[in-house]
Amino acid sequence: xxxxxxxxxxxxxxxxxxxxxxxxxxxxxxxxxxxxxxxxxxxxxxxxxxxxxxxxxxxxxxxxxxxxxxxxxxxxxxxxxxxxxxxxxxxxxxxxxxxxxxxxxxxxxxxxxxxxxxxxxxxxxxxxxxxxxxxxxxxxxxxxxxxxxxxxxxxxxxxxxxxxxxxxxxxxxxxxxxxxxxxxxxxxxxxxxxxxxxxxxxxxxxxxxxxxxxxxxxxxxxxxxxxxxxxxxxxxxxxxxxxxxxxxx
Numbered sequence: 001x002x003x004x005x006x007x008x009x010x011x012x013x014x015x016x017x018x019x020x021x022x023x024x025x026x027x028x029x030x031x032x033x034x035x036x037x038x039x040x041x042x043x044x045x046x047x048x049x050x051x052x053x054x055x056x057x058x059x060x061x062x063x064x065x066x067x068x069x070x071x072x073x074x075x076x077x078x079x080x081x082x083x084x085x086x087x088x089x090x091x092x093x094x095x096x097x098x099x100x101x102x103x104x105x106x107x108x109x110x111x112x113x114x115x116x117x118x119x120x121x122x123x124x125x126x127x128x129x130x131x132x133x134x135x136x137x138x139x140x141x142x143x144x145x146x147x148x149x150x151x152x153x154x155x156x157x158x159x160x161x162x163x164x165x166x167x168x169x170x171x172x173x174x175x176x177x178x179x180x181x182x183x184x185x186x187x188x189x190x191x192x193x194x195x196x197x198x199x200x201x202x203x204x205x206x207x208x209x210x211x212x213x214x215x216x217x218x219x220x221x222x223x224x225x226x227x228x229x230x231x232x233x234x235x236x237x238x239x240x241x242x243x244x245x246x247x248x249x
Contacts, residue, residue, distance in 0.1 A: 041248040042201065043189055047182025048241045049174050053164045055233040058136045060159035061102065062149055065129035067109075075106060078128040085132060085152060092148055093141075094134050103131035136160070142231035150229070164236045174240035175205060182244040190248055198247030205242045 064081055068074035089099055111124035136145050142160075149157050183197070190197045 042245050043186055043248055044243065044245045045182045045185045046241060046243050047178040047185065048239060049177035049181060050237050050239045051174060052235040052237050053168055054235050055162040056137065056165045056168065057163045058139065058142055058160035058231060059133055060149055060157060061131055061133045062152060063129060063131040063156045064154065065127055067125050067127045069125050071126040074126040074128040078130055082130045089134050092145065094136065098135035100133050102133050103129065105129050139233050143229060146229040146231065160231055162233060162236065169238055178240045178242040179244060182242055186246045196249040198249045200244050200246050202245035203242055205240060
């Protein structure tokens, strides 16, 4: 008679596996419940505030150039004129910290020559150019300053570029108003979904104050003087924006 083999189940091992599966399931449910109850629902909104501040600084640029077949003579002539202009601006009362050389170049022009049906380029005269900018902070003297700059012969003038003194911006007031704007938006959204607004848990901010350039004109150009051109300073709109994350209850 053939021998019959009997399979013996390891009950303790199966029980341990079963208990381990139950423990893993309970642990997963516990982690989900913990995250659900400890991680708040949030809402993110942006807020903005702005204010108009009277422009307090006018920046003008003045450019001159000298041309000569001799490079040294062109540079010497430019040097003499630039020193005279800088001293003139200083004598007007503009401090050194508000006077800046923004361009200085010396180059040889390449003249186009047409001979026997062929166009070629040959070295021409030397040109030396110089640009200086000056900031005027006493705006009551703006007409007087433009008259001074337009009196410079054979020169080009740009300006004014209008800007504000950053120290005149009330950062705290703008920031507070931007946050209140964000809170008002968040309140409306929260009410729309049947929630209440909680505390702010994250805030980031940025600001912006544009600079405006108004005009370009030739100064002097051999005319020997200029008029008292009035400059109206106007205002600059400064902005503060915030990005705020609020809790929802």
